[in-house]
């Protein structure tokens with residue numbers, strides 16, 4: 001490789017306000033025009049973005065000690081349960097938790113108008129939420145019951161810690177059955193009525209770093225409108241999958257676990273959402289910078305929708321019951337055109353993840369870097385990649401002592 | 405004598421049946437078609453002004469409902485809250501008239517009130533609850 005840049009060199013240029021930064025969309029025509037080598041010489045950083053529903057999200061909160069003190073064992077924020085099985089006034093509020101009073105799917109399809117994701121959004125928006133807590137009482141923590149209003153700024157610490165975000169590729173969901181399905185992939189109309197997908201394709205962070213060369217533990221990122229960090233690989237991280245020549249996975253693959261200070265976040269980039277008949281979730285805005293260390297890294301970051309493929313999966317039988325394999329593969333360019341063809345039928349497509357917002361995130365991150373406010377970090381440790389052998393295994397239901 | 409503007413929503417299975425003929429012949433109603441549309445998924449929408457004797461009017465509506473045609477009063481107003489909209493696009497395959505539509509290749513979502521027939525499908529289909537119903 002002819003171009004060889006270091007993190008330090010890039011950061012020096014960022015500090016001087018000289019770094020050349022482009023979004024993962026802008027870089028595509030630039031590389032086509034200049035050629036890979038010349039483009040790699042000129043560009044220091046490529047920024048990516050995604051803004052979509054990410055269910056494995058939540059926040060650790062330290063609510064503060066009331067007097068008399070309390071070991072909160074059952075905690076509700078606006079009626080939504082937060083996990084209290086950690087230290088006295090610590091809690092983990094999960095995005096998909098629903099209030100204990102929610103009728104859920106008893107009146108199918110349930111509406112799920114409010115839940116953990118919405119509480120997180122309300123807190124970030126600076127709203128007061130109602131905290132209700134119960135305890136069995138101890139000598140050191142005598143209080144048994146508490147009810148108070150609380151704001152994010154009243155809490156000692158509040159950090160978002162999401163165990164699985166930024167999925168590298170995902171299924172395109174369709175419905176082969178005769179009845180409407182209500183899923184985490186949205187409403188799927190009968191007889192291939194629509195096809196829903198959920199990544200930002202050529203702008204998506206891990207599609208631009210398919211082999212996780214530069215995204216690793218400690219990578220500084222855009223998270224919810226502020227700086228956050230990659231803390232680990234995410235749950236269900238599955239790098240050992242079928243890949244294209246460009247290295248991009250052709251099925252759901254890598255995931256990230258991320259962390260960031262909720263007090264610095266902006267509710268424009270963290271939004272509670274409701275999926276009819278399914279539940280609540282959280283839309284999370286993530287942007288990852290890719291340092292252009294060499295041509296190979298740039299080649300991956302210049303990937304375009306035509307080169308990225310996702311499997312089409314039936315959510316009536318295929319996904320829930322594991323019957324029958326994928327119905328085929330489509331490119332993100334096809335998905336974005338508005339229709340795809342499955343079983344000779346033209347099927348209208350819709351994203352669940354917002355492309356315009358993903359682009360805005362990539363633009364914001366670009367401006368932070370250009371203005372010298374955001375320096376790049378070299379991973380403390382690489383994440384397991386295609387050569388790691390790490391695989392996702394399904395559960396086998398077994399009796400005691402039975403071999404797997 | 406009653407007179408209302410209403411929207412009829414036909415599922416694909418019944419779209420070819422002669423409902424208007426029955427409304428005129430069997431229920432003695434006066435019909436003024438304001439807008440008609442069949443989408444690519446063969447679901448139909450029809451905006452009508454319907455007038456007639458109160459009893460006949462109610463029976464006519466009942467007849468439509470019993471055949472799987474949904475009727476919605478046009479007075480309902482649908483308001484798109486652009487601030488809350490995340491521009492995801494999920495509603496665009498749910499809206500029967502493309503009132504909520506995706507502009508490609510930019511992938512931005514727009515709302516055109518003129519095309520909206522107030523069916524209400526988008527209200528619960530929008531994950532961000534960015535579409536509101538006003539009366």
Ligand code: SF4
Nearest residue numbers: 499520521523524526
């Ligand atoms: S109510 Fe919603 S789904 Fe129905 S036509 Fe209007 S915008 Fe479309």
Ligand code: SF4
Nearest residue numbers: 489490492493495530
């Ligand atoms: S589903 Fe809601 S948030 Fe998404 S584009 Fe439509 S109106 Fe906007």
